[in-house]
Amino acid sequence: MGLNSAPEEFRWSLERYHDAIEKGVLTELDKVELLFGKIIPKMPVGEPHADVLSDITDFFYEQFGTRFKYRVQNPVTLPNDSEPEPDFAVVERRKYNRSTGHPNAENIHLLIEIADSTLEYDRTSKMEAYALAGIKEYWIVNIRERQLEFHAEPIIAKGIYGSRSVHEAGSRFTSPLAGELLVDSMLPEV
Template sequence: MVAISVKRFTTSEFHRLGELGFFDNGPVELIRGELIEMSPKRTPHSVCNTRLVRRLILLLGERATVRGQEPIMLSEHSEPSPDVVVAKYRQDDYLERHPGPDDCWAVMEISDSTLGYDRGNKLSLYAESGVRQYWIFNLVNRQLEVYREPYQDSQGNYGYRQKLTYLATENVELPMGDCVLELDGLFP
């Protein structure tokens, strides 16, 4: 019997592959050492992303850094590019390094065709990494799912202790407090 091994990439190797042009066919994320091709964004996804980033920038100003579809560094083997990240404000806009879990107020994904993946693999990855809040803008059901308080269960699985669901006409408080995001008009 022949043993089969899988090559897991580090973030350094991932960056080097990018420099060499390996990802010219489209965006790729590094998730737990695996290269994951990101699916093409449909128009409703892009519209929701544009509206959300615009609204957050206007709402937060310089109280936080809003990053749209930019990488975050979760570990030596995971560097996803969430749709939106609300990070602690830094004057250098994270020039030295990508934000890590301690820098992120909330990590947000906009989900339609990737809803199962975002609720499964991405949710456990963000919880394991210590991301405090994970938001899924669920385009299928036109609602926002907010996950809080990452934890590990007795079997070693990662998840969030709280899940709150907001309808498309409701408001949600942002994690840094005293800022309320109106959801009305965000969902196409």
């Protein structure tokens, strides 16, 4: 690096991130996630967000029972030095532990982010990470606008989704995984 050049940004590898967690440098109190080699602070969960997350969890348990494993705000391991903690994940039913690791793109059927203060981040960085990983379905529950944004058909090479639709409160949409759903079942009560 020369005198007139900007310093390079430090990138965390997945291995270094895991080492920092294992050695206690990063703890559960830190409330962070790794995305594209950057440690990103997570936002606190407010009342509407927590309520929607509970409703989504209940819905999937009622709909599918133990057919899948449901992870609430737990890490998933993705390519590009990313280990985000989506609000809700529907993954293959199997054990995930230190030796097998967190679920990865091959084990994930659906990721859901609940957006109140994180909408832009969920629509950009998170969506790109999920599309690059080939996550089949990605939903954003937009609390403020009372909408559900549905993303499917990832175009891995471009980091985008080929299919995107926005569904308003009162409408229905069809998910390849969950079938036909009423958007209101994923939104907080007014």
